[in-house]
Amino acid sequence: MTNSTRSIGKLNLVGLSKSDYKGRPTTLCQGCGHNSISSQIIAACYELDIRPETIVKFSGIGCSSKSPAYFLGRSFGFNSLHGRMPSLATGAMFGDHTLLAIGTSGDGDSASIGMGQFKHVLRRNLPFVYIVENNGVYGLTKGQFSATAESGLSLKGHGTNQYMPVDIAWEAVVGNATFVGRSFAGDPKQVKELLKAAISHKGIAVLDIISPCVTFNNTDDSMHSYAWGREHEVALHELSYVPPRDDILVEYEEGEVIDVTMHDGSSVVLKKLERDYDPTNRGRAIQLLEEANRNNWLITGLIYIDTNQPSLFDLYDLPETPLNRLESERMRPAPETMDQVNAMMF
Amino acid sequence: MSAVQTKAVLDTQGDFETIVNDFSITVGTENGSGSQTSNLTLLRALFKMGIPVSGKNLFPSNIQGLPTWYTIRVSKDGFLARREDHEIVIAMNPGSFAQDLADVKPGGVFLYADHINLAINRDDITIYPMPVQQLVKESDAPSSLRNYVANMVYVGILAQLLGIDLERIKQALEFHFKGKQKPIDLNFGLVKSAAHWAAENLDKNDSYQVEPMEATDGLIMSDGNTAAALGSIYGGMNFIAWYPITPATSLVEELEEYLPQLRKDSETGKKTYAVVQAEDELAAIGMAVGAGWAGLRAMTSTSGPGLSLMTEFAGLAYYSEVPLVVWDIQRVGPSTGLPTRTSQGDLAMVYYLGHGDTQNVILLPGSISECFEFGWKAFDLAERLQWPIFVLSDLDFGMNQWMSEPFTYPDQPIDRGKVLWEEDLERLSGKWARYKDTDGDGITYRTIPGNKHPKSAWFARGTGHDEYAVYTEDGDEYERNMARLKKKFETAKQLVPKPVIETMKDADIGIIAYGSTLPAVKEARHYLAQNGLKTDLLQLRAVPFTDEVTEFIYNHERSYVVEMNRDGQLHQLLSLEYAPVCAKLTSVAHLDGLSMTAQFVEDRINQGEAERK
Numbered sequence: 001m002t003n004s005t006r007s008i009g010k011l012n013l014v015g016l017s018k019s020d021y022k023g024r025p026t027t028l029c030q031g032c033g034h035n036s037i038s039s040q041i042i043a044a045c046y047e048l049d050i051r052p053e054t055i056v057k058f059s060g061i062g063c064s065s066k067s068p069a070y071f072l073g074r075s076f077g078f079n080s081l082h083g084r085m086p087s088l089a090t091g092a093m094f095g096d097h098t099l100l101a102i103g104t105s106g107d108g109d110s111a112s113i114g115m116g117q118f119k120h121v122l123r124r125n126l127p128f129v130y131i132v133e134n135n136g137v138y139g140l141t142k143g144q145f146s147a148t149a150e151s152g153l154s155l156k157g158h159g160t161n162q163y164m165p166v167d168i169a170w171e172a173v174v175g176n177a178t179f180v181g182r183s184f185a186g187d188p189k190q191v192k193e194l195l196k197a198a199i200s201h202k203g204i205a206v207l208d209i210i211s212p213c214v215t216f217n218n219t220d221d222s223m224h225s226y227a228w229g230r231e232h233e234v235a236l237h238e239l240s241y242v243p244p245r246d247d248i249l250v251e252y253e254e255g256e257v258i259d260v261t262m263h264d265g266s267s268v269v270l271k272k273l274e275r276d277y278d279p280t281n282r283g284r285a286i287q288l289l290e291e292a293n294r295n296n297w298l299i300t301g302l303i304y305i306d307t308n309q310p311s312l313f314d315l316y317d318l319p320e321t322p323l324n325r326l327e328s329e330r331m332r333p334a335p336e337t338m339d340q341v342n343a344m345m346f
Numbered sequence: 347m348s349a350v351q352t353k354a355v356l357d358t359q360g361d362f363e364t365i366v367n368d369f370s371i372t373v374g375t376e377n378g379s380g381s382q383t384s385n386l387t388l389l390r391a392l393f394k395m396g397i398p399v400s401g402k403n404l405f406p407s408n409i410q411g412l413p414t415w416y417t418i419r420v421s422k423d424g425f426l427a428r429r430e431d432h433e434i435v436i437a438m439n440p441g442s443f444a445q446d447l448a449d450v451k452p453g454g455v456f457l458y459a460d461h462i463n464l465a466i467n468r469d470d471i472t473i474y475p476m477p478v479q480q481l482v483k484e485s486d487a488p489s490s491l492r493n494y495v496a497n498m499v500y501v502g503i504l505a506q507l508l509g510i511d512l513e514r515i516k517q518a519l520e521f522h523f524k525g526k527q528k529p530i531d532l533n534f535g536l537v538k539s540a541a542h543w544a545a546e547n548l549d550k551n552d553s554y555q556v557e558p559m560e561a562t563d564g565l566i567m568s569d570g571n572t573a574a575a576l577g578s579i580y581g582g583m584n585f586i587a588w589y590p591i592t593p594a595t596s597l598v599e600e601l602e603e604y605l606p607q608l609r610k611d612s613e614t615g616k617k618t619y620a621v622v623q624a625e626d627e628l629a630a631i632g633m634a635v636g637a638g639w640a641g642l643r644a645m646t647s648t649s650g651p652g653l654s655l656m657t658e659f660a661g662l663a664y665y666s667e668v669p670l671v672v673w674d675i676q677r678v679g680p681s682t683g684l685p686t687r688t689s690q691g692d693l694a695m696v697y698y699l700g701h702g703d704t705q706n707v708i709l710l711p712g713s714i715s716e717c718f719e720f721g722w723k724a725f726d727l728a729e730r731l732q733w734p735i736f737v738l739s740d741l742d743f744g745m746n747q748w749m750s751e752p753f754t755y756p757d758q759p760i761d762r763g764k765v766l767w768e769e770d771l772e773r774l775s776g777k778w779a780r781y782k783d784t785d786g787d788g789i790t791y792r793t794i795p796g797n798k799h800p801k802s803a804w805f806a807r808g809t810g811h812d813e814y815a816v817y818t819e820d821g822d823e824y825e826r827n828m829a830r831l832k833k834k835f836e837t838a839k840q841l842v843p844k845p846v847i848e849t850m851k852d853a854d855i856g857i858i859a860y861g862s863t864l865p866a867v868k869e870a871r872h873y874l875a876q877n878g879l880k881t882d883l884l885q886l887r888a889v890p891f892t893d894e895v896t897e898f899i900y901n902h903e904r905s906y907v908v909e910m911n912r913d914g915q916l917h918q919l920l921s922l923e924y925a926p927v928c929a930k931l932t933s934v935a936h937l938d939g940l941s942m943t944a945q946f947v948e949d950r951i952n953q954g955e956a957e958r959k
Contacts, residue, residue, distance in 0.1 A: 024816075053798045056640075057805075069805055069817060076795040078639060078666075079807040080632070081658055087587075087624065087632025088639075094585050094620050095640025096796035117632070120625040319616035322796055323584045324641030326611075328760040331582030331618055331643070333608040335755050341576060341608075342752040345566035346390055346521050 013049035021046045023070040033185030033211030033226075034064055034104070034133045038071040040188050041102065041131075044195040045072065048243065055100045056092060060085040060114055063140055063213075064106030064133035072102075083114025086121035089128055090312070096322035097313045100199060101128040108138050111147040111166040122175040125203040126312045129195070132168050132206065133185075135213035136224035143216035150223045155216065168208040170289045173282065173304050179205035180285070180304040184229045185212065190300060196241035197302065200262040203311045210298060229298055236277045236288075236301030237270035260305055270302060279305050362553045367397050367422035369433035369554050373500065374446040376439045378410030380494035383522060383533070384501045385416040386747060390518035391510050392420060393567050393749055396559040400426035400865070401747050402941060407592070407685045413442035424561060426748065427866035428941045434554060436500045438478070440464065455507075455552045457500060472552040476503050481543060485536050498533050502540025507548065508556045512541060566752050570717040570743030574647075574673055575600035576753060577721015579608050582760050583671075584642040587622040587633035589652060592685055593741035594675040597647045627652035631659040631672070638663070638670035638734075639806060641765070641794035643725045647673035650692045651680040653699065660734055661700025664831075665808045667781075667790070669728035669735075669763070676740040678939050687939030688741035690861055694915040696736045697889060702809070703828060707838050708889040709737045710860040712846070714750035716887070717743060722756050723843065729763035731838055732792060740910075742862040742941040764791045768799045776801030780815040781827060788834030835890055842888035845895055850880040856898055856905030857951070858931075860886040860916065862941060867908050869944035874951060881951075886916070891923055899924050899931070906951050908934045910942055 009017040021042040026035050045055065057077035059065030065085070068077045080088040085103050093101050110118045110132050121128065136149040143155055147166040154160045172180040179201040181194040191209060198205035212218050212226045220227040237258070244265035252271065258278060260268040270279065278284060285304040292299040319326070371388070375381035382403070389401040400419045406412040419429060437446040437458040444464065450456045452470045460475035478499045487495045505512060516534050523529040575597050578586075588598045602621060611618050624630035630646045637644035648656065653674055663670060676692050678684035699706055707727065709720045720737050728735040764785075766778060776799065781790050793802040804815040809827065812818045850871075859867045864885060871881045884898045884905075899905060899920070907917040914933030921928035934950045936942065 051798070053800065053802065056795045074800055074803050076793075076797075076803045077805040078636070079805065080635075081662055084628065084632045084659065087629035088636035090622070090629075091585060091587060091633030091636025091638075091642075091644065092640040092795060094622075094633075094637050095642050095794065099796055116625060117629055120629065316620050317617045318620065319611050319614045319618065323618065323620070324794055324796055326584070326618055328582065328762070330611055330613065331584065331609075332580055332756070332760060337608060338580075338753060338755040341604075342566050345568045345572075345750075345752075346393070346518075 012046055014051050016046070016051070018042065018046045020074060021052055021072055023068070023073040026067070026070040028063055028066065028070070029215050031214040032063070033135065033209070033213070034067045035070070036185045036188055037104070037131065037133055037191060037209055037211060038067050040192040040195055041071045044192050044199065048196055048199060050100065050199070054098070055102060058085045058089040058092070058101060058103035060105050060109035062106040062109050062138070064104045064211075065109060067104050067133070083109055083112070084117060085109065085114065086117035090121060090124065090126050093126060093128070095324040097318060098322060101126070102131070103128060104131045104133055107132060107134045107136060107146040107148040107168070111168060111171075115166070119171065119175045122172060122177045122204055122206070124312045125178055125309055127202055128204050129198045130204060130206045132208050133211040134168060134208055134224065135211050135217055136222065137213050137217035139213050139216060148224075153222060167289060167293060168206070169303055170286070172206040172208070173285050173289065177206045177304070178203040178306045178309045180208070181206070181302050182208045182210075183300045184210045184233050184298060186226050186229050187233060187300065190235065190239060193239045193241045194302065197239070197262070197268040200241070200264050200266045201305070201307070202263040203309055223296070232296060232298045234292070234297045234299050235273055236275070236299060236303070237273055239301055240269045240271070242267040242269055260307070263307060268302060268305075279303060282306070362551070364555060365433075365553045366555055366557050367420050367559065369420055370429050370431060371418045371420070371434040371436070371504070372432040372446070372449065373416045373436040374439050374442040375414055375416070375497065376410070376441065377405050377408055377412055377414035379438070379497065381414065381416065381438070381497045383494070384497035385418070386522060387501055387515055387518040388504065388510070389418050389747060390521065390567060391505075391514035392418065392556065393562050394514040394517055395511055395556065396562050397556060398422065398424040398426065398561050398749065400749070402428055402742065403746060404940070405686050407682065413439055415442075420556060422559065422561070425865065425869040425944070427869050428943050430943055430945055436504070437462065438497065438500065453553065455554060457503065474503070474507070474548055476500060477543065481536065481540055485539060487532055487536065491532070495533055495536050498536040499540040502537040503544040503548070505537065506541040506544035507550055507552070508554060510556055511558070512538065562749055564752065565749045567747055567749050568714050569596070569745055569747050570711070570714050570739050571597040571675065571745065572600045573714045573717035573750070573753065574721045574737070574739060574744075576604060577718035578645060578671070578725070579604055580756055581722030581725040582643045583619060583645055583725065585620050585634065585637035585644040586646060587624045587630040587637070588646055589624050589627045589630045589648065591627075591649045591652045593677050593745045594647045594649045594652070594673065596745060597673060597675065627655040628659065631656040634670045635659050635663050635668050638668045638728070639666070639795075641796070643729070644669070645671035645673065647675065649675050649677045649679065650689070650695070653692060653696065654680065657699055658701075660706070661702070661704055662808055663734045664700045664704045664706065666806045667732040667792070669732050671724040671728050672734055672736045674736060674738050675744040676738060678937070684939045686741070688862065688910065688941050689937055689939070690738070690740060690863070690910040691915070691937065692738060693909070693911070694918060696738065697919060699736070705835050705890070707731060707733055707735050707835070707842060709735060709843065710887050710889070711737065711739060711743070712860060712864045712885050712887060714743065714748045715753060718753040720843070726758065726761040727841060730761055730789070730841060731834060732763060732789060733834070738861065740862050764789055766791050766793050766797075766802070768797060768802070771797070771799040771801055779813040780804045781811060781830075782813040783830050783833070787837045788830050789837060839890050839892050842890065842892065844892055845887055845898070846885040847894065847898060848883040848885070850875060850882060853880040853882040855879070855951070855955075856882045856884060856902035857908060858884045858886060858898070858905050858916070858920070859908040863908050863910055866942035866944045866947050870947035870951065873944060873948050879951070879955065889919070891920070896924070899927060902930065904930050904932060906932050906934045906954060908942070908947055910937050911935055912937055
């Protein structure tokens with residue numbers, strides 16, 4: 001599979017140009033944070049030299065869930081039901097557990113109708129880049145509050161939200177997710193580096209990305225707006241992803257960085273900013289999120305990571321050959337077993 | 347109680363008509379008391395004596411303490427349906443004692459645990475008290491097991507009274523305890539001492555006895571859920587996601603039992619399957635849809651309430667054309683009420699399951715061996731048609747032990763349907779369209795995630811797609827696609843199992859039935875014919891209705907449609923399909939949570955015939 005017929009841009013190590021990672025033109029609103037995330041998914045996969053045919057995309061229902069059509073056009077994908085992306089992805093990945101799963105869900109899709117499946121896919125540690133494009137509002141149905149909207153938020157035509165919000169990252173950490181990051185669509189560089197780290201993680205990787213809805217929830221005082229994000233983003237660290245083949249070139253002072261080694265040999269280098277933060281400490285992560293919520297900080301970066309937990313497929317004794325490639329004779333017991341089975345029936 | 351008092355108290359000594367191998371035994375116990383072991387032991391011992399038997403467990407939705415009954419029908423004629431009459435009743439539970447006593451057919455037999463101190467007010471039956479506690483005390487059963495083994499007392503006493511071969515009982519116990527000597531010895535010890543006690547202390551004053559036959563030679567004994575599980579295993583099932591629900595749970599338990607024995611990869615020793623217990627039925631079918639889409643032989647099993655939850659995903663699978671198999675072990679529902687009682691109440695729901703214009707392909711196994719056969723066939727159909735295939739069994743089939751024809755190895759190779767892999771796409775120069783009907787049968791070609799050809803990928807979704815699986819809201823595209831799905835349903839008629847038709851010479855009327863009512867229907871036909879009303883039977887085995895169904899309905903002046911639900915759901919579906927001749931069809935529908943009896947079928951057909959005159 002070469003890219004000889006195309007000549008757009010530089011080729012990566014698998015011989016593909018960035019345009020090979022593109023999808024169909026977006027139909028989301030201009031300026032939608034989701035489009036920015038789609039661009040970073042394209043960039044991350046291109047830069048990581050992943051063949052698009054080895055990626056499977058998933059989504060539920062909502063603006064976020066339309067977006068898989070707008071990236072990785074050469075990857076299989078399934079736009080499933082509202083709130084049901086996790087179950088569909090779980091079953092599908094049993095088909096070929098060597099593939100990479102990337103899902104885009106939203107705050108309605110994951111924090112309301114899909115809260116149950118969201119929590120349960122965490123427990124199972126399905127290797128899955130689970131992106132929540134979080135804008136605090138229902139877009140396709142015209143601007144209702146979502147479960148992540150802050151209490152006191154006023155939206156045109158819908159009054160003031162009275163309920164406390166769901167914090168996706170907090171739910172993920174307490175729900176035993178093994179990788180939890182938060183980012184902001186207005187900070188594409190960090191989104192991309194977090195995506196690369198998430199892709200390298202062997203297990204569930206939840207990325208709660210504040211992704212402003214320019215049409216229904218982007219007033220300056222809304223906690224899911226561009227303005228608010230720019231003003232309140234507190235990056236935990238400067239995060240860079242170092243592929244397995246590369247050496248860490250920049251030299252850091254001792255105590256200045258934390259270096260997390262991933263299963264595939266790559267590293268996530270976290271350069272200390274204002275605070276000391278160790279993302280491998282779960283108790284500290286919960287404390288941090290609590291602190292952030294109390295102080296209205298938009299904490300971004302790698303909040304929690306545990307590279308030691310077995311992934312879902314480590315728990316199933318599956319052959320190396322993907323189950324969907326097994327020949328029929330490996331799936332049907334031999335004829336001589338039939339008599340034995342009948343004998344077992346009394 | 348003295349030895350004298352334990353003798354049979356019926357004073358009408360004299361000649362008894364001997365009734366051999368033709369009666370029902372009902373045992374009333376408390377659930378959770380271990381009576382299932384003793385009841386199955388009796389059933390299996392009779393089966394091994396060559397006598398046709400069936401066993402039906404009537405149990406409450408409860409773990410311990412509520413009344414439960416088990417009925418064994420012994421039938422030299424091979425009739426396996428439930429009967430209204432109870433010739434022999436065994437009362438082990440004070441809570442149901444009065445009812446159990448009242449249930450004994452006049453001239454019948456009542457055995458009871460003699461520590462139950464309740465009034466016995468019948469003089470038209472034979473009564474045998476059983477010193478259950480005394481015999482258990484005298485046994486060497488540890489105190490923790492005494493309540494469980496107490497049920498073996500009635501096994502031993504009944505064996506003595508009826509003439510059940512003790513060796514056959516031992517054989518049944520050996521099977522039940524999988525050869526573990528300690529429980530076998532403990533239970534069989536009590537059976538022997540109870541039989542011995544009965545020989546010493548009871549004068550047989552009743553009509554009933556068993557004699558060995560050769561009517562079960564070559565047959566096996568199994569339940570429908572085991573058969574379904576094994577059929578699925580032979581069908582190459584790779585993936586099941588499920589959520590516990592009575593009466594479907596045991597299907598998965600049986601899968602867990604047999605998969606490790608039968609489905610280790612011959613090359614690597616690894617598992618060629620995965621079983622996932624989901625968080626609910628929505629997730630269970632969601633996982634199965636994902637797995638089916640990704641090229642696995644995927645299934646889920648549930649019952650009516652679970653199916654209600656699965657509706658949205660079932661519809662998605664219909665429109666996005668994902669193969670999967672859904673077993674529905676029907677019961678009464680929803681919520682509490684009669685969750686442990688059998689039903690055929692889901693047919694209409696399943697036919698239309700999903701929103702908008704959906705018509706689902708349904709398989710209707712009519713025996714335990716067909717549960718096995720449709721277990722593997724369902725996967726071939728699902729992948730050939732790229733649709734969910736629903737298999738409707740019920741609690742009576744699923745959870746009761748039935749004598750059955752042995753399971754037969756699949757007579758067709760696994761059919762993976764129209765799948766394009768890398769080399770196929772290479773050959774087609776990458777030119778293909780996911781939803782384009784190139785063969786004219788409504789069935790299109792699909793590719794599966796993991797296919798590395800650059801033209802292999804497509805984006806799956808519900809209805810809004812064109813032939814290339816690209817999003818569209820175009821009305822013409824929608825209609826064209828829906829017309830193709832209709833055509834595919836027509837194609838399904840050529841692929842689903844045809845009905846089985848049993849005829850009588852110069853039959854007057856037709857009967858249409860399916861599933862677990864068939865034993866009652868077949869027995870009813872026997873009695874109807876004895877009284878001069880000859881019938882033909884169409885055993886429906888699938889929806890959509892095939893040409894054979896059409897011919898049967900047109901060729902009979904009138905047909906009765908027998909089923910276990912209130913509204914006559916099959917009758918409704920047939921009446922819609924055959925609207926011009928729907929007056930030929932009469933519904934014989936009934937549901938009280940118990941399985942169908944021949945008596946009911948016979949009465950209702952006679953009534954229908956009488957009303958015509």
